Amino acid sequence: MLIHRLSTNVRTAPTTTAHLAQTMSLLELTSAELQQRVESELANNPALELLEENHCPTCNRLLRGRGPCPVCCNPRSATADNPLVYCTHREEFFTPRGSHAGEEEVSAEDYTAETTTLAEFVLRQVAAELPRNEQLVAAHILNSLDEDGLLQTPLVEIARYQRVSLSVARKVLSLIQHAEPLGVGSPSSQEAMLVQLEVLAESQAVPPFASEAVAQGMDLLSHHKYGELARLLGVSLKDSKEIARFVAQNLNPFPARAHWGDSAAHNNSHRSGEGVYYTPDVIISKLMNADKTTGSQEPALMVEIAMPYAGTLRVNPMFRKALQEAPENKREDWMKDKEQALLLIKCIQQRNNTLVRMMRLLTILQRNFILHGDEHLAPLTRAAIAEMLELHESTISRAVNDKAVQLPNGHIAPLAKFFDRSLHIRSALKLIVEKETRPLSDSAISKLLEKEGFVVARRTVAKYRMMEGILPAHLRRATAI
DNA sequence: CTATGGCACGGATT
DNA sequence: AATCCGTGCCATAG
Numbered sequence: 001m002l003i004h005r006l007s008t009n010v011r012t013a014p015t016t017t018a019h020l021a022q023t024m025s026l027l028e029l030t031s032a033e034l035q036q037r038v039e040s041e042l043a044n045n046p047a048l049e050l051l052e053e054n055h056c057p058t059c060n061r062l063l064r065g066r067g068p069c070p071v072c073c074n075p076r077s078a079t080a081d082n083p084l085v086y087c088t089h090r091e092e093f094f095t096p097r098g099s100h101a102g103e104e105e106v107s108a109e110d111y112t113a114e115t116t117t118l119a120e121f122v123l124r125q126v127a128a129e130l131p132r133n134e135q136l137v138a139a140h141i142l143n144s145l146d147e148d149g150l151l152q153t154p155l156v157e158i159a160r161y162q163r164v165s166l167s168v169a170r171k172v173l174s175l176i177q178h179a180e181p182l183g184v185g186s187p188s189s190q191e192a193m194l195v196q197l198e199v200l201a202e203s204q205a206v207p208p209f210a211s212e213a214v215a216q217g218m219d220l221l222s223h224h225k226y227g228e229l230a231r232l233l234g235v236s237l238k239d240s241k242e243i244a245r246f247v248a249q250n251l252n253p254f255p256a257r258a259h260w261g262d263s264a265a266h267n268n269s270h271r272s273g274e275g276v277y278y279t280p281d282v283i284i285s286k287l288m289n290a291d292k293t294t295g296s297q298e299p300a301l302m303v304e305i306a307m308p309y310a311g312t313l314r315v316n317p318m319f320r321k322a323l324q325e326a327p328e329n330k331r332e333d334w335m336k337d338k339e340q341a342l343l344l345i346k347c348i349q350q351r352n353n354t355l356v357r358m359m360r361l362l363t364i365l366q367r368n369f370i371l372h373g374d375e376h377l378a379p380l381t382r383a384a385i386a387e388m389l390e391l392h393e394s395t396i397s398r399a400v401n402d403k404a405v406q407l408p409n410g411h412i413a414p415l416a417k418f419f420d421r422s423l424h425i426r427s428a429l430k431l432i433v434e435k436e437t438r439p440l441s442d443s444a445i446s447k448l449l450e451k452e453g454f455v456v457a458r459r460t461v462a463k464y465r466m467m468e469g470i471l472p473a474h475l476r477r478a479t480a481i
Numbered sequence: 482c483t484a485t486g487g488c489a490c491g492g493a494t495t
Numbered sequence: 496a497a498t499c500c501g502t503g504c505c506a507t508a509g
Contacts, residue, residue, distance in 0.1 A: 382495065397495055421494090421500080441484060457502050462485060472485060474509070 026351045028398035031281045035308030048341040049316040057087035080298035083363040087352045089310040137172045149184040189253035209233045280406035375427040425454045426464045439473040
C-alpha cells in the first residue's frame, strides 16, 4: 500500500562522505538548533545568502507570497490514511534574528541546545546575580540535586564546606528555587510546591488556603483525605477538593521532571509563565474540513515540520561572479566557502526529506495515538521504522532524539514518545486505578491487566505505578464521589 | 503474612 | 558498545 510509495520516494543520494557526515549531524538538530546553525553559517560564510523569495522547503517550488506551499500543503490532498506532511516556517516559534532579548533570561532553546544537565541550565539563570564565591555555592547546591531536582544534602553542610554563612547559603538557594524550573533545589517536594504556588499567585488566581494545604496538610492531600483537610483548614469540603484539584493540576512535586504535555492551557510564549521547556519541532493537527467523501468520520491529519527560517538559502550569485576573478591567494578559500554553502543547502534539503518521510510513516502508524490518546499508542521500535524507510536505525534515532512534537490536542510531547514501549499499558493501569473502588494491590492490578491482554509481572506494575506518580495501595484511598 | 521498594541481572533496543 | 527495561529475589514495613 502506501508504504511502498514512501520507500521509493525521491532520495537524493549522498555524494561524498562529508555530505553524509553533515546530513547526519543536521538530522539530529532540533529546529531551534538548526536556526543557530544556519545563522552562524550566514554570518561566517560570504557565499551563503538568504533570499527573501520563498521556495517551498519540501518540494522546492517557488512560492508567490508568504505562508505554506499551496501544493505541498493542500488540505484536499489529505485523507484519513494519507496525512499531509510538509515543512514550513512558523514565525511564532522562532526569535527574530539579531535581537537577543536580555541576557538574564535564558530562553528555552538554550536548555535543549547547549546544555544537557539541569545544573548548568539553572546555574546560567542565577549566576549573573551572584558574586563569584556565591556562584560556587550555587554550583555546589545544583550538583547535589537528586534526579527529581530536590536537594537531599542538608544546606548547612554545603554552607560549611563552602565556608559561607548559612544565611548566605539560604539566599542563594532561594534564588535557585525561583529559577526555572520553579522549585528546583528545594529540600522537599512540599517546599518546591510552595515556591511554585508563590510564583503562580503573581500571575493567576490561586484558591485561598492552597499554600496552607500544602504546608500543613500535604499528607492529607496526597492521601485524598479531603474531609480531614477541610476540617484542618476550616473550609468547606467543596473548597478542599478544589484545592486538591488545583494542586494536582498546577504544581509539580518533582521540579526536574519536565512535565511534558500535561496542562495544555499555557503552551506558547516561552517567557516563564510555567515551565515550558520545549518548542515543538513538529506540529500535528486535525483537518476537519475538506472531507466530503468520508463525511465527518475520520479527520485527516496535517503534519508541519518547523523550518527555522523563511525564504530560500542559496549561493550568492555575486559571490559566484567574484569567484571567477578571484585573486590567486583567495581562490582556494572562496571555493571552499562555496562548496560548504552548497553542502549545507543540500543537507538541509535531505534533512527535510528524511523528516517528512519519517513523520508520514509515524502519523500513519500512530494515528490512533495521535487522535485518541496514550492508551492507543502502538508499541513501535525505531528499528522497525528504519527498516520500512530503508534507513539505518541510527538515522532514525538521530532524527527522533531531542525533538518535540505538538499533538492536535495541544500537548507538547517528546517525539520519542511515539516509541514508548509501555505507555499503553501504563495508561490502562492508570484507568484501572481511577476506576477502582478499593485500593488494589500491585499483584491484583497485574491480574486485571492480564485480563486485558497485557502480561506484566507484579514488579513491573510497581514500576509503572511509580512512573505515573500513583501512590502504593496502602496510601491510596477510595475516590468517593 | 502480604505488599512494596531496592538491587542487580539478562535480553532487547539504540 | 552503551543504555534501557522487565523481572526475579530479598529485605523491610505494615
